């Protein structure tokens with residue numbers, strides 16, 4: 001197996017930049033693209049013709065502004081490419097198929113057993129992917145899988161939680177699924193997938209942002225100066241095991257007072273207020289550590305108590321940053337609802353088509 005490389009990096013970067021502009025808005029003109037990318041209109045013509053040949057861009061009519069030839073407009077062809085995103089948890093797989101702009105075309109969900117052996121798990125993921133592949137007709141680029149960590153997204157391996165009875169620990173989920181489907185596959189943390197998807201939905205807003213995800217556990221992902229942060233072991237943002245209370249609730253990792261343990265303990269006693277306080281502490285610590293201007297909250301557990309949670313987090317930030325009038329941090333609720341992670345995993349696959357670095361790995365020798 002080898003990483004799926006871009007076709008031609010230099011040309012690819014320009015093509016990707018044009019696609020990126022086209023993805024976000026209204027039909028664009030050659031001159032508009034030239035101005036946005038700071039290249040000549042002649043260069044844009046070449047790029048547009050390459051993208052046109054690949055079916056990614058098409059003409060979208062023309063406009064007249066004064067005398068002379070009308071200006072031709074171009075737009076992205078959303079249906080030209082597709083990607084599948086799967087959100088794997090311990091109890092279910094939620095899957096979507098998305099078009100080139102990240103729009104969800106179809107979604108499916110199946111329940112799975114907590115202790116499902118790896119071969120059966122791969123079977124379940126592949127079956128759902130095949131079902132989703134029936135929808136839409138653009139070229140299918142691959143399958144992205146987002147799941148709770150620790151995940152080694154570079155090697156495509158689920159490293160496993162600190163639980164001794166974890167049937168999936170150490171499984172090379174990416175290569176097994178790739179073998180099963182014969183399609184490029186990417187494996188990543190649920191929170192990272194979520195943040196990629198969310199930054200597609202809110203272009204330009206999340207260049208310095210943290211996404212805090214509360215599902216069955218607690219995690220976070222970071223985007224700083226416009227780039228996703230992975231870290232030395234692909235584990236950046238694992239806030240679930242940072243201590244928020246000395247001598248607190250025991251955590252499966254062996255320590256006490258981890259954010260995740262405290263959060264889950266509060267939810268178990270239906271203390272939504274306390275759970276929100278734990279989250280607020282996590283968010284404030286993150287903001288202090290990495291200097292972001294937006295924090296996105298997402299995940300099923302947050303949606304259930306979103307009013308309490310948003311209020312607690314906003315209050316904690318206001319209180320915690322009071323002394324620094326120039327620091328403004330906006331707290332947002334994710335825009336993608338239950339599709340958040342699956343759609344994000346599909347966007348991660350699609351980013352390969354936009355010339356961005358991904359850990360998508362395709363079939364092939366070497």
Ligand SMILES: [Zn+2]
Pocket residue numbers: 240241242251252253254255258261
């Ligand atoms: Zn812990």
